[in-house]
Amino acid sequence: MLDILKNRTYRHLFMAQVIALIGTGLATVALGLLAYQIAGAEAGAVLGTALAIKMIAYVGIAPVAGAFAEFLPRRPMLVTLDLIRAAVVLCLPFVTEVWQVYTLIFVLQSASAAFTPTFQATIPDVLPEEKDYTRALSLSRLAYDLESLVSPALAVVLLTVISFHSLFGGTVIGFLASAALVISVALPKPSKPERRSIYDRTTRGIRLYLATPRLRGLLAISMAVSAAGSMVIVNTVVFVQAAFGLAQEDTALALAAFGGGSMLAALALPRLLDQFPDRQVMLAGSAILVAGLVATAFVVSYLPLLLIWFLLGAGYSTAQTPSGRLLRRSAHPQDRPALFAAQFALSHACWLVTYPLAGWLGAAIGLGETAIVLSVIAVASLAAALYLWPASADLEIEHIHEDLPDRDPHLQEGTPRGRRCHSHVIVIDRLHPEWPQPR
Numbered sequence: 001m002l003d004i005l006k007n008r009t010y011r012h013l014f015m016a017q018v019i020a021l022i023g024t025g026l027a028t029v030a031l032g033l034l035a036y037q038i039a040g041a042e043a044g045a046v047l048g049t050a051l052a053i054k055m056i057a058y059v060g061i062a063p064v065a066g067a068f069a070e071f072l073p074r075r076p077m078l079v080t081l082d083l084i085r086a087a088v089v090l091c092l093p094f095v096t097e098v099w100q101v102y103t104l105i106f107v108l109q110s111a112s113a114a115f116t117p118t119f120q121a122t123i124p125d126v127l128p129e130e131k132d133y134t135r136a137l138s139l140s141r142l143a144y145d146l147e148s149l150v151s152p153a154l155a156v157v158l159l160t161v162i163s164f165h166s167l168f169g170g171t172v173i174g175f176l177a178s179a180a181l182v183i184s185v186a187l188p189k190p191s192k193p194e195r196r197s198i199y200d201r202t203t204r205g206i207r208l209y210l211a212t213p214r215l216r217g218l219l220a221i222s223m224a225v226s227a228a229g230s231m232v233i234v235n236t237v238v239f240v241q242a243a244f245g246l247a248q249e250d251t252a253l254a255l256a257a258f259g260g261g262s263m264l265a266a267l268a269l270p271r272l273l274d275q276f277p278d279r280q281v282m283l284a285g286s287a288i289l290v291a292g293l294v295a296t297a298f299v300v301s302y303l304p305l306l307l308i309w310f311l312l313g314a315g316y317s318t319a320q321t322p323s324g325r326l327l328r329r330s331a332h333p334q335d336r337p338a339l340f341a342a343q344f345a346l347s348h349a350c351w352l353v354t355y356p357l358a359g360w361l362g363a364a365i366g367l368g369e370t371a372i373v374l375s376v377i378a379v380a381s382l383a384a385a386l387y388l389w390p391a392s393a394d395l396e397i398e399h400i401h402e403d404l405p406d407r408d409p410h411l412q413e414g415t416p417r418g419r420r421c422h423s424h425v426i427v428i429d430r431l432h433p434e435w436p437q438p439r
Contacts, residue, residue, distance in 0.1 A: 010127055023089075038096070050102065075187045117341040133324070208342070209342040217386075219388075221382075224319065227293065228315065231370070278325055279391060283386065293374050332427060395425070398421065404431075
């Protein structure tokens with residue numbers, strides 16, 4: 001997996017991602033302490049609202065950013081967004097009102113909603129070979145999992161020698177370093193896009209996404225992932241400290257078990273995806289999530305919880321990590337930013353549903369019952385994925401182009417099947433605005 005770091009451009013982009021992730025993790029810890037300083041006992045409500053604002057920004061801003069990423073130079077765009085994020089974080093230590101926190105969080109997360117899908121859409125251009133790209137996806141998953149473990153520990157160490165306000169300084173340094181690393185490499189230029197209206201550009205990614213069977217299946221899998229992930233992220237502290245009466249360190253260990261399962265799966269995925277189709281692997285990961293959620297409903301002690309969280313972490317990574325391969329395979333290079341932005345927005349819309357469900361139901365009806373409700377959502381999502389993403393959708397499909405002349409170059413692509421008829425793997429585009437039915 002580490003062989004892909006020999007590619008200088010990818011190596012610098014990956015380092016930029018890791019440094020920015022650690023900075024963001026430090027800011028998350030500092031934001032919680034800032035909320036407590038401003039709101040006291042109401043800090044939980046402040047953080048909950050900030051999380052909702054984050055998701056709203058992700059869902060609303062990402063498609064718009066994807067439309068502009070089609071034709072804007074990638075490097076200046078990414079650097080500008082890093083500088084905006086650094087400027088916003090620089091302001092956070094000086095806020096004194098809750099509304100100021102909400103405003104700055106919206107700007108910060110809007111910049112992240114534009115940065116992340118643009119960054120993700122650039123990697124397939126840097127690593128055009130699918131084998132390399134698969135390893136990049138697993139490495140990226142490892143980076144996210146390591147960040148969830150390293151950033152809180154680093155914050156605890158730093159807080160012994162500096163105030164929490166200074167943690168925001170670490171985040172600023174992270175974003176500036178990320179910008180410098182992006183500047184240090186030449187990125188592939190986006191293909192010249194077709195002339196389209198603003199509305200068409202903004203909605204194109206979601207329309208391409210929903211017209212592609214494998215991506216409709218991916219959306220269903222994303223709902224299963226968010227159902228399981230929300231149970232872990234929202235209710236781990238409730239299980240460990242409220243239900244079992246244990247300490248903060250035990251909460252951290254439980255979250256580490258989830259991260260460890262995810263990391264182990266990410267390490268195994270490149271070899272697994274060399275042997276099995278993405279669909280089988282991702283559906284298997286979703287089934288693991290269903291099993292883990294059902295088991296969660298019956299957990300009564302700490303050790304079984306650790307085992308279940310490890311299982312959920314493995315399913316989480318297995319179901320989610322290959323998604324970039326599907327997106328890469330489902331669009332021409334010029335459409336990738338819009339499609340990655342659509343996945344970013346739609347997947348976070350799933351979290352916008354399951355986050356509050358996991359929290360509100362946990363408080364209202366109990367943790368076991370909440371796990372059952374979320375497992376029902378995950379089962380329904382898995383069934384939807386099986387229906388929406390048939391295995392045949394990934395194969396060559398024979399179809400007819402009635403509106404093309406017999407000698408059109410496109411008809412020479414794939415396998416000719418007769419007059420104006422041929423077969424190839426389908427990508428939704430100008431020539432294939434709808435998914436053809438197999439003949």
